[in-house]
Amino acid sequence: MSIDRRFYELLGPVSVSDLATLTGAAVHGDSTAQVTGVSAAHNARRGEVCYFDGAKPPAEGDISPTAVACFVQEKYVEALPAGVVALSVAMPRSAHTLAAGSLLRLRSWTDQPQADVQTNIHETARIAPGAYVAPGAAIGEQTVIGPNAVIGPGVQIGRDCEIGANASVQCALIGNQVKIYAGARIGESGFGVTAGPNGAEDAPQYGRVIIQDHVTVGANTCIDRGAFDDTIIGEHAKIDNLCQIGHNVVLGRSVLVASFGGISGSVTIGDGAMLGGRVGIADHVKIGAGAQIAASAGVFREIPPGDKWGGTPARPIRQWLKEVAWLQKQTGDGKRAK
Amino acid sequence: MSIDRRFYELLGPVSVSDLATLTGAAVHGDSTAQVTGVSAAHNARRGEVCYFDGAKPPAEGDISPTAVACFVQEKYVEALPAGVVALSVAMPRSAHTLAAGSLLRLRSWTDQPQADVQTNIHETARIAPGAYVAPGAAIGEQTVIGPNAVIGPGVQIGRDCEIGANASVQCALIGNQVKIYAGARIGESGFGVTAGPNGAEDAPQYGRVIIQDHVTVGANTCIDRGAFDDTIIGEHAKIDNLCQIGHNVVLGRSVLVASFGGISGSVTIGDGAMLGGRVGIADHVKIGAGAQIAASAGVFREIPPGDKWGGTPARPIRQWLKEVAWLQKQTGDGKRAK
Amino acid sequence: MSIDRRFYELLGPVSVSDLATLTGAAVHGDSTAQVTGVSAAHNARRGEVCYFDGAKPPAEGDISPTAVACFVQEKYVEALPAGVVALSVAMPRSAHTLAAGSLLRLRSWTDQPQADVQTNIHETARIAPGAYVAPGAAIGEQTVIGPNAVIGPGVQIGRDCEIGANASVQCALIGNQVKIYAGARIGESGFGVTAGPNGAEDAPQYGRVIIQDHVTVGANTCIDRGAFDDTIIGEHAKIDNLCQIGHNVVLGRSVLVASFGGISGSVTIGDGAMLGGRVGIADHVKIGAGAQIAASAGVFREIPPGDKWGGTPARPIRQWLKEVAWLQKQTGDGKRAK
Known part of the structure; x- marks a missing residue:
């Protein structure tokens, strides 16, 4: 890497x-x-x-x-x-x-600034009261950093972006016209656990988060930085509140993730895929472009492009709905289960 | 509107x-x-x-x-x-x-104060270190704003309220004796996505959040402002940590929402309804007064007043439990499925 | 108590x-x-x-x-x-x-310092810009408090800890080498609701949070303080982002909780248990040491030590998978349900 x-x-x-x-x-x-x-x-x-x-x-x-x-x-x-x-x-x-x-x-929040690195805040950028921009960060034209937000050392943010109140960003490169709502956490350490001699240990996480142009990240959503690679959020992706995007995830263009979406580590999601509320996807799974996943689904394996899936474990939505209806019929009003 | x-x-x-x-x-x-x-x-x-x-x-x-x-x-x-x-x-x-x-x-975090609008912090209100109260906000008698909390332009907060550490509130009118715990996000933009010529776009969100008296909002919970109307949280409603309340939702009096409750846009919930942990409700669904929804349920259609429902997709809880038991019997120990 | x-x-x-x-x-x-x-x-x-x-x-x-x-x-x-x-x-x-x-x-964020209590920040501890450490807190050797983080009155934090940006900690005793990522909420009031004469009321929460050595707490995760006892997180426990740990929960050593884990009040989890993503556990349930719970499971009763469970309501994972396969067979391609 x-x-x-x-x-x-x-x-x-x-x-x-x-x-x-x-x-x-x-x-x-x-x-x-x-x-x-x-x-x-x-x-x-x-x-x-x-x-x-x-x-x-x-x-x-x-x-x-x-x-x-x-x-x-x-x-x-x-x-x-x-x-x-x-x-x-x-x-x-x-x-x-x-x-x-x-x-x-x-690099720590309390390091001395690096001698050879400049902090670069555009003259039209606006930093609200209480916001902290660490040394070496760059903030583009017309970008607004909300009150009490935190921008980490070396973070690069493009133009016309909005960073919400109390949000934090580290280890990240962020494009133009990106909105990150209040309390979102960009670039924290991913969840990598390994067994050590005295108990569970945190595995190293030395990657970044790349957020492309026109992305929106909801309030209190977390996007972890990559472990040894990058976590990448494609152009125009729209992520709702309280979602979790794990390390090394790659989201395509215009992917939609509704609230409580949980994308585990190393998942890839193709362009234009749509995830309903509280969809969970297991690690390393691939979701094809244009796939649609119904709310509440728990996805444990690959979904082909354009398919509609639902249920837990997720399966094609017709199959899921057929099972739901059949099961209800076997046990429903006035009918004895056979 | x-x-x-x-x-x-x-x-x-x-x-x-x-x-x-x-x-x-x-x-x-x-x-x-x-x-x-x-x-x-x-x-x-x-x-x-x-x-x-x-x-x-x-x-x-x-x-x-x-x-x-x-x-x-x-x-x-x-x-x-x-x-x-x-x-x-x-x-x-x-x-x-x-x-x-x-x-x-x-109105932006970094706007100049409006000439004709006063900021109105009661002399007995207490603003903790690092908290930011924007111009035009009003803070009532004995209300405490926690450290590093953020109160947006024009926000009105009543008396005897507690706003937690690092919480943020914007576009909101808040009653008396309301508690908003640490990291809660009140009044962020709802998740409205529309197709545009270059990919997904954010739809406009120009409403407010109304929180009535005696409401409690858990830590890191998000309540989005309305799109073209208001999001309303009724008196004595109690919302746990890490819940998501979408735009235009109307919660009745004394509604209880346990942790990870996900209430999609334009849902209405009647007085005294109780939602177990991580209940999800699809958009525009109506939940009757006094309804009880079991933990983990995924609700896709209307629940009548006083009913108890569970499962995904949610159905009357007796039916759900009957299905669970029947299915187990068909496949359980020593029994062959027919 | x-x-x-x-x-x-x-x-x-x-x-x-x-x-x-x-x-x-x-x-x-x-x-x-x-x-x-x-x-x-x-x-x-x-x-x-x-x-x-x-x-x-x-x-x-x-x-x-x-x-x-x-x-x-x-x-x-x-x-x-x-x-x-x-x-x-x-x-x-x-x-x-x-x-x-x-x-x-x-004790409130805005109380006067107690006359007989000292604030004790080790000379090698580092407090980042905007962080607030309340009177009576203790911060150990080499511990870093991130920007705009908040440490409450009387909180004790050991050595070599990292508290993330915008995180908040109150009513808590924290050991050594503990990491609390950005936006985590430690020690907020638990969700205890009681019926009062005018509607739902918050029940009193007067306990603490105890976090032992080598624990990691993910971004925007919430760990509530106990109601009348303590919430306890055992050594080397590793908790992912956006988890909810309720009041009075006791987590054993090296317990792993993946993202969206929801541990309701008074649950106890034995050493080395592993919870997949968005596992929910109902209140007062006991999980045995070394148990493994599959992602998306909703657990409503005790799981014996070492067992593997899945599904909602959770059951032994073999039984769950058998049911899933059988149901699919009854309704699947080219086969009529009997």
Whole structure:
């Protein structure tokens, strides 16, 4: 992954040997290799350390051969691509989390401004009382930042945007004519949990949120930043109040998400799809362009483009409604169930 | 509709001819007629422009004969009431949205105070550190505004109220002894989406929120302002955390809404109705007085007064429970489904 | 219950006679007895007034014999334990609420600092711009309070914690290495509603929130304080965005709650239990250690340790999936329902 230095500080490079000491891992390969960043396994680039924690041995493509090193259980050391240094350890993901903390650091609300970064607030932008714009942020022409809103270090906001009262934005690049209503939370850490030696731990979240032009984000809605990639909200997408958009989600153009929409991590939703109220979508599911999902549906698998689905678990809406009617008939007024 | 000038600025009048130029519409009638406001079609008053975008021709009463003009598809031009100027256009609702922007404007957080409007904070009211009270607001006797809360321009709050930390209130009239907990969002724009030439657009929201005496609003709950009418919360209504109350909703007296209650736009709920946790109600549905809705229900149609309903789609609770038990019996331990 | 004076002011003692006058109750017993606090009935201690409002007479253990007095309907006056003064009244719970207000008071955002209480912010703690730390709070070593966050009177926060932008915390004791993301609401009043003479009333909420070490609380999540006891979040528990944790809930170690998790009042969840997205749990339900609950489930009864459940109403996941498949088979493609 590519780290955006406006949001994260690079702390490395760190040697493989140092990561081994930090995590208690055994090195299988060149311990002097230098590590500069972290990544998921499938797309790790030169200098990046990843992890593999599958129940079966890694398949072709699971681990990028350009990774410098990979935390892995000892039994899979031999299964890594040639040239990737193995760091064998009992809990690879937890070790990776620990390593990440020595390589990257989210810029803090209370950091000193970076010497080489300018804060850039357009002269026609208006910052309401109590709003806080952190060093290194950029606010475009005619954009209004509401009272007591918070804009994080390095955040870029385009022109003609409205940021509501008490909203907060961090680790985000925001286009033009975007509206973010009161209390929305853009760019918080996603929900990535891994097992550690003493209990559950938070997995590292070093991505961003990209919000394209003409997007509207409802009040108290949350859009998490990506883990190792970006969360992306396409042009003209309209998101109602109290929705949750997880890390790495990609929403297409003009996608509509009604209230309490819950889009789990790494879901992709095609252009023009429409989600009724309190629709939930499980992680990594793909929703086709123009699909329509009825209110209250719980979606656990792919929906083809243009389809209408409903129910929990979601299925084509005709099938769902047929089941509802049939079941009622079996048990309804004056009829004994057979 | 009647526009509350404490919250909105009137920008007109604008001639029908000007609106035609702005929206690319063709005028059928008096192009010099003056337009002062916008409205929904069924209750448009003198001077107001509305739109009609039905799939079938307008029926009696669909379009108020007092409207000055109406955006409409060309095929329905002749179907408008006599005296209403037709503005024919391919996308009537989108044109209406554009027109609204030239007639009305939400007062901004950063406007200069209005010369003729006083801010009126009672001497016994207490404003905590960091709270922002905008010009033109009124805060009653003994009312406490929490730290970093935000009160919008022209908002009226009665006596003995508590506004929580980081809560925000705009476009709202609030009675006495009302409690609004931390992070609640009162008066944000409702979720009205219309198709525009380049993708989804936000429909205009020019109403208010009315909260009557003794109401309690939970933490991080959102109550949207009306679109062309008001959202109304009746006396002694009690709303839990993280609920969503859509535009134009009318809640009766002592209505109870447990956490994650989702009340879609234009729903009406009668006095004393009780909603369990995460109940969702589809738009325009009526819930009778004293109705009880079981937790998790998804309500798609009217519930009569005093009835108990549950399930998704919701049905009388006895029927729902009968279905649940019957289905379990068909498939349960040691029994083969027939 | 034990009242934490850092959060509540004791207004009493008040005589039983005075409470009778305040509430219109009739005294059956010693009207000069002094009342110092309020409590639930089963664990009321010396000096505390409770209420009983059951549909059947109180059973052994329902009312603590150490209570000084108990509001009760007249028909149950004789059923109270010996030595507990009966205060007979038509609406016992409403009377108790009224009495509570004369005995206890939540310290307000705008109170003068208490003379004998120090504010204690460690020299290495960092308070971001716009954050408000109320008098009597303590902030530990290296802890960061985000911009426009609010920390209430007497709140104790340990070391190496992160409190997000616009978050608020009151009536809470927070351990070390705790992360509370932006907009989270810790310690607001729980949803306790009682019938009063003029409509629904808020029941008193005089407890606290205890958050143990290494807990993470997601953005815009709400954790209510206890009513008469504490809400407790165990070590390493990880709670996603937009969750609701009700009053008196006890979460074990390393419990995981995904987005839109709704945990109703007095629920207990054992160590290591995992809740998928938008799981709802009804009040007073027990979830065993290591239980797994599928996304979208609505849980109305106890789940044994280690079990996997799903559906609404929730049942063992195998049974739920069997029902889903069977129902689909009865009504699916080319097959007529029998």
